[in-house]
Amino acid sequence: MDRDAYLERLGATTDESADLFEHFEQRSFDGRTYHVLSDARHGLERGTVIVEDADAIIRGYPSIPRLLVLEPGVQSFFEDRETVVVEEKLDGFNVRIADVGEPLAFTRSGYICPYTTARARKLLSLEAFFDEHPEKTLCAELVGPETPYTTTDYEGIDTHDFRVFGVRDRETGEPLPVADRRAICEMYDFNQPRLFGRAPPESAAETVRDAIDELDAASREGVVMKSEPGDAMVKYTTEAQHHDELAYAFSLPFDHGRDFVFSRLIREAFQAAEFDEDEDRLQERAHDLGESILRPMVEAIQDVDDGETIGHRHTVRGDAESIDALFDHLHDQSMTIDVEADRREDGERVVEFVKVAESSRDRIKHYLEGGTR
Ligand code: ATP
The missing domain is CATH 3.30.1490.70 (Dna Ligase; domain 1)
Incomplete structure (x- = not known):
């Protein structure tokens, strides 16, 4: 890789060169090599990608800060x-779609996801868009109950779909103003968040x-x-989201980090202090919060006791090849996958699988067998 040329285009200084390039990992997809920045540094976002054979830089999607109090x-x-x-804000999976000779979908951390790429090519009019805007990235959320990453239901989405929430210059990361982006998305029939x-x-x-x-x-x-x-x-x-995320984390209590849980509790506390002026409302929130913590944990313990596999369950559908590629991709990320059903439906392959939560399974088993902490 011609580091000096890329360095300048990335807006980094020569002093930063060694440290920066040390954090670009080499990956390959379909015989093509690309380089991924594994964590944010020197003003560049995690997931920034260099695709050398297309001479392309695709900046990562920036981290969005969070407010804990609306006023002020x-x-x-x-x-x-x-x-x-x-x-x-939709609850799904962030992808950036860029045309580097062919349209590819990059995950937040910069991997090319073969499954999301195939779905984006099928569901979005990418050719028409990139013909007119070859240097842009589409920033989209893959949402719906049937995705390999999230399962949140949205009315009107039976399986999965994309919602485009940003159009950016791929090399500088500069976004189009919201009004312009919404107009362009309408032209290409891209669905957007409300x-x-x-x-x-x-x-x-x-x-x-x-x-x-x-x-x-x-x-x-x-x-x-x-x-x-x-x-x-x-x-x-929202409060509903905080509770859902806590339930998600506590359904596999030994697989999700303590930071994940603590940050959700803090969000809840500040929202309660700002929103819940009356005692009954606060009491109701406290009750729901407790339920979202305790019930999923108890269910997980009972499931392990009954010999069931615990983990996050997903369903995916698409052509056989892209589903095979998806499982290779998940295995590359060291996930243990348990396939529970693999069938054909309406000309598509449909696979139901569990991302097995080994830490929670093993720790719960240990305690159930009388082990100590
Ligand atoms: P961070 O943004 O701090 O890296 P994170 O990865 O946990 O945190 P989220 O808390 O999920 O991310 O929030 C940011 C994500 O929200 C974006 O990456 C994007 O995928 C998603 N998102 C959903 N709807 C929108 C929207 N309308 N505009 C921007 N982002 C959106």
């Missing part, structure tokens, strides 16, 4: 900005609060607020 959080975060746009509204920073917290109440009632995740113009973004999530 929204106003102070967007101080000096003209407008705050409030969009739904737009709740636009407001000046002083009153945007109110727009967010209304959106959060509505999303919470529908058990949806939350919102991302974006500046217009500019590229500032910040997120805020």
Whole structure:
């Protein structure tokens, strides 16, 4: 790789060169080599990719900070900005789709996902889009109950679909303004997250609060607020999402990190302090929170006791080849996969599988057999 040329294009200095390139890992996909930045450094996002044979750099998707308190959080975060746009935050899997001779879907950490690539080619009019915008990346969320990564249900999505939430210059990462992006996506029939509204920073917290109440009632995740113009973004999530994520983590208590759990509890505490003015409401939240922690753990213990496989269950559908490639990809990531069903349905292959949670399974078994801590 001609490091000097890439260094300049990445906007890094010569001093940073050795450290930067040490953190680019070499990967291959379909006989092609690419390099992935394994963690954020020197102003570059984790998952930034160099595809040498296409002479392409694809910047990673930036980390979105989170507000814990809406007032005065929204106003102070967007101080000096003209407008705050409030969009739904969907719970799915982040991919960047770029045309490097062919359209490929890169995961947040920079891997090319063969399955998501195949689905994107099938479900999105990529050829038409990249003919006109060859230097852009589509930032999209793969959502729906049948994906290899997340299983959140969305009304109107029976299996899986994409929602495009960003169009960026692939080399600089600069986003199109929300209004332009929404117009372009409409032209190509790309579905997008719902737009709740636009407001000046002083009153945007109110727009967010209304959106959060509505999303919470529908058990949806939350919102991302974006500046217009500019590229500032910040997120805020619902009580329903905090409880769902805690239930998810505690369903496999020894596989999810303590940081994961602690950060969700902190979000809940600040939201309760800001939203729950009456005692009954706080009591109800405390009850639901306890349920989302205890019940999934007890179920996991009972499942192991009954000899069942514990882990996250997924269903995928598509052509046989891309599903084979997906399992190779998951095995490459050192996952233990237990296939529970593999059948054909409407001309497609449908596979139901479990990502086996070995740590939780083994630790629970140990205690059930009378082991000590
Ligand atoms: P971080 O953003 O700090 O790296 P994370 O990986 O845990 O954290 P999330 O908390 O899920 O990410 O939030 C950011 C993600 O939200 C984005 O990467 C994107 O995949 C997803 N997302 C869903 N809807 C939107 C939207 N409307 N705009 C921007 N991102 C969205």
